[in-house]
Amino acid sequence: MTIQVGDKLPEATLNSVGKDIQALSTSDIFKGKTVVLFAVPGAFTPTCSAKHLPGFVERVAAIRAKGVDTIACVAVNDAFVMQAWAKSQDVPEDILMLADGNGAFTQLLGLELDATAFGMGMRSKRFALVAQDGVVKQLFVEAPGEFKVSSAEHVLSAL
Numbered sequence: 001m002t003i004q005v006g007d008k009l010p011e012a013t014l015n016s017v018g019k020d021i022q023a024l025s026t027s028d029i030f031k032g033k034t035v036v037l038f039a040v041p042g043a044f045t046p047t048c049s050a051k052h053l054p055g056f057v058e059r060v061a062a063i064r065a066k067g068v069d070t071i072a073c074v075a076v077n078d079a080f081v082m083q084a085w086a087k088s089q090d091v092p093e094d095i096l097m098l099a100d101g102n103g104a105f106t107q108l109l110g111l112e113l114d115a116t117a118f119g120m121g122m123r124s125k126r127f128a129l130v131a132q133d134g135v136v137k138q139l140f141v142e143a144p145g146e147f148k149v150s151s152a153e154h155v156l157s158a159l
Contacts, residue, residue, distance in 0.1 A: 008134050010108035081099070
């Protein structure tokens with residue numbers, strides 16, 4: 001079942017990447033905070049690298065000015081790939097880069113994408129959500145092949 005507005009985010013562990021890789025629980029990430037979480041099908045993939053992540057990088061200050069404590073990007077990639085992608089995209093420390101290596105969190109959300117036809121295995125659908133204290137307040141899931149409602153511009157306009 002897909003997560004819905006009003007649902008509490010499930011308990012899971014994700015790897016935060018920066019200078020070091022650190023395991024964080026969803027409670028660590030969401031408890032007591034307003035968080036914008038956006039998910040991409042894969043690090044280094046065309047739309048994710050050219051539009052999705054860069055849009056949030058460009059709008060960090062504007063999103064934070066709307067009362068958002070944390071901006072986080074998640075993908076079903078291992079932590080080393082996410083770390084290299086963050087470095088290649090000059091992602092500021094203001095964006096928390098999260099690796100859902102086995103896709104467990106994505107599956108708990110019910111937002112997995114079967115990309116086996118493209119040789120990519122199971123991934124995440126492209127989406128964005130706004131959570132307050134771990135409860136989903138807004139959810140924007142893209143239709144297949146689309147990039148509209150999960151963009152930084154759209155999320156910013158909805159805040």
